Amino acid sequence: MSVDTGRIPEWIPQGARVLDLGCGEGHLLAELQTTRAIQGLGLELDPEKIATCLRRGLNVVQQDLNQGLSNFKANQFDTIIMTQTLQAIRRPDTLLDDMLRVGREAIVTFPNFAHVKNRIQLGIFGHMPVNPQLPNPWYDTPNIHLSTFDDFEALCDQLKIQILNRDTSNLSGQRSWLGTVWPNLFGEVAVYRLTKEH
Amino acid sequence: MTDSLGVVTPFSIAFEKPLTLERGGTLPRYELMVETYGTLNADKSNAVLVCHALSGDHHAAGFHTDQDDKPGWWDHYIGPNKPIDTNRFFVVSLNNLGGCSGSTGPLTDNPETGAPYGPDFPEVTVSDWVESQARLADHLGIDRFAAIVGGSLGGMQAMQWAITYPERIGACVMIAAAPRLTAQxxxxxxxxxxxxxxxxxxxxxxxxxxxxxxxxxxxxxxxxxxxxxxxxxxxxxxxxxxxxxxxxxxxxxxxxxxxxxxxxxxxxxxxxxxxxxxxxxxALDYFDPTDNERIPLAEVLRQTQCRFLVLSFTTDWRFSPARSEEIVNALIHAERPVSYTRLESTHGHDAFLIADPTYESIFKAFMDRVSDDVGATDER
CATH class of the missing domain: 1.10.1740.110 (Rna Polymerase Sigma Factor; Chain: A)
Incomplete structure (x- = not known):
């Protein structure tokens, strides 16, 4: 499930230290290295994707995000990015907390489960949604912690995480005016820029 | 075979300048047995040093004769189009000081007595090896290695290089290594x-x-x-x-x-x-860049300037993945550029010598990028 990087690059300062959790084949890190001259590091599990990153000249460490980020120091990065991975994490709450310990800011994107398409599939037809953003059947899916804009903001509140920006896009990274006006119903992808007072 | 170096010929280089050793003692003169593969480019930027493990030697790839049925110890990974691609890199491999495959060691005659050194050969350390390898580089006209690569004890030499000569190494590859030995x-x-x-x-x-x-x-x-x-x-x-x-x-x-x-x-x-x-x-036992934890490993590695690739193997219990991860985490703390993969293998520590598609793909991806960065082109 890849989503266009959308507005993310705008939120990264020049020369920032960036950690990308679940960096995949390193598209975003490579883009940020070119456009923002970042010092980037990716974490990824799949060796084939790691090889692709290495060919691109990126630095990638194989690490399971479910084991947390305890091997990183506090405030080691300016920004920690995690795109479309939060819903596959065993404990999204503890990882979010850890992300904002290691990074000054975090950018998180995830599929909005309250999107109207999902509501119709579940609410009217009575089936767990299966669509381009959530392509797996319920019994075999990495997406074990689906949430909504509203759910996520409630969690941020509970963890005392401050939301700097909220954005929404469709799968190809474009914004729709409906999604902007009413994200919880019409936003396909939730995009958040977060920070936390230490 | 297109992926083999074919017949390679070792040669010996004599060094007449005395080498003072870390744990005391001096070698008045010494010889190193060396093999090289590939061609050194005009600006001498495409050299790769391969460091051997405990019982290895200079014969890392290719065959010594047409009739040889066994190639060098790392032939799976050194040769045309292999991870250490001899179409792009100039590879230097040597028998370390104190070895018994042609370099000066206990079998060599002590110039002071005229008889073999035997047990009186002075103790050598990983740092001494690095020093002798640096002199070898000087002799070959290599100011800076594009990469220094080693498995096990060879990985420790690569690490010591990055610490001792940060300006002379572009990339450091440590495979199935450890920052120092445990009691076990x-x-x-x-x-x-x-x-x-x-x-x-x-x-x-x-x-x-x-x-x-x-x-x-x-x-x-x-x-x-x-x-x-x-x-x-x-x-x-x-x-x-x-x-x-x-x-x-x-x-x-x-x-x-x-x-x-x-x-x-x-x-x-x-x-x-x-x-x-x-x-x-x-030499393996004494290797400890932290000087018995007097300096944290991250502090020691902070002075390095190269990129790092660290690889471990799941069933290696001699130098387990956790040992490689100590190096990786120290590099992360030191904010040095590092990549790491824990490769699936059933072969234990020996996995670093054995052909494996994922290992090869990761290693080659990294080395290809190294050769691009130093402008090493395919010389075929």
Whole structure:
């Protein structure tokens, strides 16, 4: 499930230290290295994707995000990015907390489960949604912690995480005016820029 | 074969400038046995140094004769189009000081006495090897290696290079290595040394004067070592509880694994010098860039300037993935550029020598990028 990087690059300062959790084949890190001259590091599990990153000249460490980020120091990065991975994490709450310990800011994107398409599939037809953003059947899916804009903001509140920006896009990274006006119903992808007072 | 270097020829280089050693003592002169593969480019930017492990030597790839049935020890990974691509890189491989494959070591005549050094060969360390390798680079006109690569003890040399000569190394590849040995690692080395020293033919290392070799002790040392290089799974797959092979001397062995270890031990005892083995294991034991934790590893590595690739293997228990991850995490703390993969393998520590598609793909991806960065083009 890849989503266009959308507005993310705008939120990264020049020369920032960036950690990308679940960096995949390193598209975003490579883009940020070119456009923002970042010092980037990716974490990824799949060796084939790691090889692709290495060919691109990126630095990638194989690490399971479910084991947390305890091997990183506090405030080691300016920004920690995690795109479309939060819903596959065993404990999204503890990882979010850890992300904002290691990074000054975090950018998180995830599929909005309250999107109207999902509501119709579940609410009217009575089936767990299966669509381009959530392509797996319920019994075999990495997406074990689906949430909504509203759910996520409630969690941020509970963890005392401050939301700097909220954005929404469709799968190809474009914004729709409906999604902007009413994200919880019409936003396909939730995009958040977060920070936390230490 | 298009992916083999074919026949390669080792050569010896003499160094007449005395080398002062870390643990005391001086070598007034010494020789290093070397092999090189590929072509050094005009700006001398495409050199890769390959460092060998405990019982390795300069013969890392290719064959010594047309009739040779065994290539060099890392032939899977060095050659045309291989991860260390000899179409792009100029590869330097040497037998370390204190070795027994042609470089100055216990078998060499001591110029002061005219007799072989034997047990009186001074103790050498990983730092001494790095120093001798730096002089070798000077001799070859190489100011800076595009990469320095090694597995196991070879990885420790690569790490020491990055620490000692940060400006002379572009990339450091450490495979199945450790930042320093644990008590268990040292214990296995000590059993190996004791096996040699307790052989009645050892004569305190002066076996040459008695015209014998402590073959039984060296063989036993190798048997212990070999067990630690393999995994339980690998041994299970290879031997299980099978009875000895009938086409080889079983020497009263009850199981195939006994026969195999005896065979390996025996072969090794005629190939490797006992004093060299003791010296090499001591260099391994003493390697500790943290100086007994006086300086945290991250602090030591902060002065490095190169990119790092660290690789480990899931079933390696001699230098387990956790040991590689100590290096990785220290590099992360030091904010140095590092990449790391824990490769799936059933082969234990030996996995670093064995062909594997994922290992090859990761290693090649990194090395291709290194060659691009130094402008090393395909010379075919």
């Amino acid at each position: 690692n040292i214990a296995f080395n000590e059993v190996a040394r004791q096996a040699i020293m307790r052989d009645p033919n050892f004569f305190d290392g002066h076996y040459a004067a008695h015209d014998v070799i402590p073959a039984s002790g060296v063989g036993l040392a190798r048997m212990v070592g070999h067990i630690t290089y393999l995994s339980d799974i690998a041994m299970g797959e290879k031997f299980g509880r099978q009875t000895p092979r009938s086409d080889r001397d079983a020497e009263g062995a009850n199981f195939a694994v006994e026969q195999y270890l005896r065979y390996q031990g025996q072969q090794f005892s005629h190939r490797f010098d006992a004093n060299s083995y003791i010296l090499m294991t001591r």
